[in-house]
Amino acid sequence: MLINALNGLVYGSLLFVLSSGLVLVYGLRRVVNFAHGALYMLGAYIGYSIAIRFGFAAGVVAAALALGLVGVALDLAIFRLLSARNPLVTVIVTFGVMLILEDFVRSVWGTQNYAIDPPQALSGVVQIGGAPFPIYRLFVVAASGVMAATLAGWLRWGRTGLFVRAASHDPSVAAMCGVRTAVIGPMVVGLGAAFAGVAGIVAAPFLSLNPSMGSEILVLSFVVSVIGGLGSFPGAFASAMLLGQVQAFGTVYTPELASLLPFLLMALVLVFRPQGIAGSRA
């Protein structure tokens, strides 16, 4: 029982870290990045390649840095250039980016599955309520919690975070007040991409690496966004946690239906509350 809830928590926190990247970018650019899952996958593969040579921690740092750069490039080359166009144009372009990244991963790493062991210090199990539980999964929860809290604190109390919120609320007025929105854009998208990359490598030790991992998680993070309400951090948090629990308990009690439950949940939310848990009717 407790173990199930913990597993749900692990999965939910992973989903939340991933979705917060989506929310961050949506808040500023009003665009949903369809390449977000591909960024997660790229982070996992890059992190994997570094981790097997220089250790797990180096892998995480490498994934964060590399994906941060990819995010900055993405913003400069695509989001900013297309910011005046219909958002759907950008969505379709990010879909194209996703195809290119998938091709890239396939040609560099091939189509086989990879698995990576958790770092030495975090391997092993602890006894929780009389049942063994991998330490690494507890680390995932802690790491996600720290990332989420840092992001929230930065946005809430940091000076730059204030600028990000201002630019998300109204880019032109923020720019008139002296916020350098030209810097905010690459920073936010880079941060969102780095989050996706870190989520990828952190998830690698308990989910295996393969070229379709990106699109699978993309669909789930969309389900999180639709349930939570587009562009809302609290909504994304609540729905990621809910989805994590649904997944964990579903796998145990209705293994046949488990992978369908997130979609059923989404359908229910749509019928009764189309704007999502935390969304406002705009």
Next chain:
Amino acid sequence: MTTISTIGNDRVAGILLRRSTLVSALVVVAALFAVESLGSRILVSLLTQAAIVSLLALGVGVLTRISGLVSFGHAAPFGLGAYGAAWALSGGSALPPEAGLIVVVPLVAAVFFLVGLVVSRLEGIGFSMLTLALGQAVFVAVSKFRGLTGGADGVVVNLPRRLFGLSSDTVQSPYGMLVLSVTAIGLLYVELRLFELSHLGRLAVAIRENEERTRFLGYGVRALKAAVFALSAAVAALGGVLYALYQGFVSPEILHWSFSGSALIMAILGGSSALWGPIAGAFSFFFLREGLNELTSHWLAVLGAMLIVVTVAWPTGLSGGVETLLRRLAGAAKRRDTQ
């Protein structure tokens, strides 16, 4: 929808008798004859695949053109059409095979009308995300319910010896299916064109342009939005039925979201400035893929790059390009006449 006007016979005749329509129909028929006598088997089978999948692209394109919505999940109606056809012919249904086949498309359309009532509450990006998720939900469901669908192994379509007076060999031969699917596309094209010109079709466009104002004019918009969604799903479902008949085998692969994505790319490549855009897009897609397969293994990357370039630099796509060209030619001819 306070009034439902029917289209007068004169308008039907008008479309059918327009010179451009007649010329295109003649060209298509001539091309079919040419392909039969001159085309290689590879070419014919490529054309047949393209023709079937072009119905899926047309479904996606119709939705974009009329409602301005971008669907990432149209593999769902296509796949359900295919599974529906397999089920209708399996002997497991209460209806005789031919009657069963006929009801598949209306059934899929009815389901998607109900889905449309819910999903059409979202617009823009939300709609796109939702269709991706729903499409994938159907994929997961079909892969899971092994008893009904055969799971990942798929099901074999149990084609009877004769179907609507056609022998099963004709239906499953590339050329026979090519003629069949081109005929279907032609009939559907005329029908969709009539819908676009009808009162309801124009009302649907008005909803796309300004939903709130259309509501203020006193029209109910929800049912019509759902109906356009259902119509686009029905077009895709017809493609699925033909697919099942031709392949004789259906597996969840055709429900995967990457197939929806390909269809969307075809529709974008063809452009939505003409109704035939997505069809042209589908044929170009298949030929491009065939041609590039020999040159490079990076088809996905090429596809992605092409999608980006077309979306950003050439949003009207193939159909827009051809229409501009035709207008220029017509203009040049007119200038020559006046000189």
